[in-house]
Amino acid sequence: MTSSTDVDASTCLYHDYVTRSVPEKTLEHWASQYITYRYRSKAALWWPATGEDIQFGRLPSRPGKIVQIELKTTEVVGRGVHEVEVDLGQLWEYRRLPLGKQPFYAFPWPGVNWPGDLGEAAAKTGRAVSELGYRRAKELWFANWMVVMTTEQVANVMSKELALHGSEKRGVRRPLVRFAGRSAPRWGLEAADPEVIRWRDFWSILDQCGRDRWPQLIRLPAVFLDIRDGRELFAGRELYTRPQLRQLLDDVAEAQGDVGPLVILEPNPDGQYRRSDFLNNSSVRVGAPLGRGDTEQNDHRAVVSLDV
Numbered sequence: 001m002t003s004s005t006d007v008d009a010s011t012c013l014y015h016d017y018v019t020r021s022v023p024e025k026t027l028e029h030w031a032s033q034y035i036t037y038r039y040r041s042k043a044a045l046w047w048p049a050t051g052e053d054i055q056f057g058r059l060p061s062r063p064g065k066i067v068q069i070e071l072k073t074t075e076v077v078g079r080g081v082h083e084v085e086v087d088l089g090q091l092w093e094y095r096r097l098p099l100g101k102q103p104f105y106a107f108p109w110p111g112v113n114w115p116g117d118l119g120e121a122a123a124k125t126g127r128a129v130s131e132l133g134y135r136r137a138k139e140l141w142f143a144n145w146m147v148v149m150t151t152e153q154v155a156n157v158m159s160k161e162l163a164l165h166g167s168e169k170r171g172v173r174r175p176l177v178r179f180a181g182r183s184a185p186r187w188g189l190e191a192a193d194p195e196v197i198r199w200r201d202f203w204s205i206l207d208q209c210g211r212d213r214w215p216q217l218i219r220l221p222a223v224f225l226d227i228r229d230g231r232e233l234f235a236g237r238e239l240y241t242r243p244q245l246r247q248l249l250d251d252v253a254e255a256q257g258d259v260g261p262l263v264i265l266e267p268n269p270d271g272q273y274r275r276s277d278f279l280n281n282s283s284v285r286v287g288a289p290l291g292r293g294d295t296e297q298n299d300h301r302a303v304v305s306l307d308v
Contacts, residue, residue: 020074028047028300031106034133034199044060045305047303060305062262063221064249065216066303067215069148070104070151074179079116084177086105088158088165090170091162095162100266100276103215104151106147106148107146109146113145118132127140143199147197148197149196153194153195157176161174161189175188176188206306209243212242219264219265220248223260263276264276
């Protein structure tokens with residue numbers, strides 16, 4: 001008989017042993033609390049259902065940045081063994097979206113702080129596990145053990161699994177990473193270790209306009225793009241670098257009064273941004289509708305709109 005610590009994840013037999021390290025709804029609420037406390041009224045959140053993506057008519061019409069966060073939890077597949085599962089069909093869909101419309105993946109990193117059971121670790125510090133959503137939990141605060149990756153990074157780790165799956169059909173889940181106690185994580189089918197960003201660092205980097213190849217959208221007043229150094233730009237089709245956009249966002253923050261109509265800029269693979277006329281229609285959905293057989297059980301995305 002196979003023990004819970006030795007099962008092969010690819011067989012899916014381990015589901016008889018699976019429990020959630022942290023309930024997904026709890027992670028969603030903790031993430032919402034963190035964003036709200038960090039940005040106060042400058043952040044707006046929308047949790048889209050399956051088959052529905054960014055709809056700008058549901059977000060505040062203000063300059064700033066827009067990102068999507070796909071929240072995943074870890075599954076306990078054995079004593080002290082946790083795995084982050086990814087639905088291959090969902091990842092296939094996300095990876096095929098243009099860069100600016102792809103979500104980030106955020107998930108727990110069990111290890112030094114709680115290599116085994118999170119509830120037991122919290123109890124040893126004299127706290128209820130529900131308190132871990134707050135800074136007063138200190139080293140066990142959820143913001144200290146959540147990490148973030150781009151869709152591109154996740155797809156690179158799971159390239160072999162995606163190639164074998166080969167479609168947007170949902171329901172087939174495979175481990176992105178396995179954590180076993182304090183041992184080094186095992187990524188995908190023996191993939192190389194990717195760079196991950198700590199949850200708190202992620203928001204600090206985003207405040208500075210992110211990094212090249214990050215899936216984010218920038219919303220700016222058209223007048224700030226159409227006029228530069230007293231020169232009117234033709235149809236606003238110029239390419240912008242992240243430093244330029246950061247400066248423009250700072251300029252908008254200092255502007256007084258109505259700044260006029262807003263436009264969306266999306267990144268290209270070279271790290272530059274161009275105005276996207278298609279996305280300026282507030283009723284547009286990002287991504288194609290899903291099939292009738294799809295369910296919402298694997299979609300845990302937050303659309304986050306941050307004012308300048």
